[in-house]
Amino acid sequence: MTLPHPNTDQISLPIVLGVLGDPTRLAIVRYLASKEGVPLNCSQFLDLGSKTNLSYHLAKLREAGVTRAEVVGTSRMITLRRADLDARFPGLLDSVIAAAGDDPALPAVGGHDIEISA
Amino acid sequence: MTLPHPNTDQISLPIVLGVLGDPTRLAIVRYLASKEGVPLNCSQFLDLGSKTNLSYHLAKLREAGVTRAEVVGTSRMITLRRADLDARFPGLLDSVIAAAGDDPALPAVGGHDIEISA
DNA sequence: TCCTTAGTTCAAAAGTTATTGAACAATTGG
DNA sequence: CCAATTGTTCAATAACTTTTGAACTAAGGA
Numbered sequence A, B: 001m002t003l004p005h006p007n008t009d010q011i012s013l014p015i016v017l018g019v020l021g022d023p024t025r026l027a028i029v030r031y032l033a034s035k036e037g038v039p040l041n042c043s044q045f046l047d048l049g050s051k052t053n054l055s056y057h058l059a060k061l062r063e064a065g066v067t068r069a070e071v072v073g074t075s076r077m078i079t080l081r082r083a084d085l086d087a088r089f090p091g092l093l094d095s096v097i098a099a100a101g102d103d104p105a106l107p108a109v110g111g112h113d114i115e116i117s118a
Numbered sequence C: 001t002c003c004t005t006a007g008t009t010c011a012a013a014a015g016t017t018a019t020t021g022a023a024c025a026a027t028t029g030g
Numbered sequence D: 001c002c003a004a005t006t007g008t009t010c011a012a013t014a015a016c017t018t019t020t021g022a023a024c025t026a027a028g029g030a
Helices: A013-020 A023-034 A042-048 A051-064 A082-088 A092-101 B013-020 B023-034 B042-048 B051-064 B082-088 B092-101
Strands: A067-072 A075-080 B067-072 B075-080
Touching (some): A013 A023, A013 A051, A013 B013, A013 B023, A023 A042, A023 A051, A023 A067, A023 A075, A023 A092, A023 B013, A042 A051, A042 A075, A051 A067, A082 A092, B013 B023, B013 B051, B023 B042, B023 B067, B023 B075, B023 B092, B042 B075, B082 B092
Antiparallel strands (some): A067 A075
């Protein structure tokens, strides 16, 4: 089962901006950017809200084309659609992430580093 | 009489993104950017909505710190706060304007060039 | 002074978005 | 199979945003 995502050319500027204009979602994007390459599932973000509420915000990000969610077993692996966003809106994601990077007003995702037992 | 504007350091990233996540306001910003240096009053934007509705959207842009409105007689001269936005969120405004620049889905401000009678 | 122009304010209505809990589905491990 | 884990969906509610028209203010010109 795969989840619906817009194609790159269907990504809309006002929708992306609107979706990013929410502190919870901006915090999610900032955290995803800080962990690029690392596969993250939804429960990494539970600091930011309830399970139900995160499902809602993550769906918004996915439907806007900001993130991609891959179903892996019972988890969804979430990644930033950096290449697609860079292609569609050059420089936008970088400037948003840079601006969000040092914003103390945004909620933070606490360190939920998974211990890989040796 | 002067209208309230946030200081540069009071401009908030999520608020700016949220405010720009509206097609009417994005169209206003795009038009302001295309006419930088030219003083524009509210009635330049009447293509985008009613007088009352524009008053609302322009107030949102001003309160977010995206635009500046100067009272000149019975008009308000509206400008983009480009330097302030660039200082606070480097590259953000440029990438938004570039992305909006060729977006046919955004409403357009028709040519309301004022005839300067000779 | 009176009229016009430019824009704001207010209150109501309509629409949208965010948040919640309970119930549900799908996968995995015992 | 049973239970736990992961996340979704649904319906309700709360909270906010957008849009509208009518009434208003303030400045400028005749």
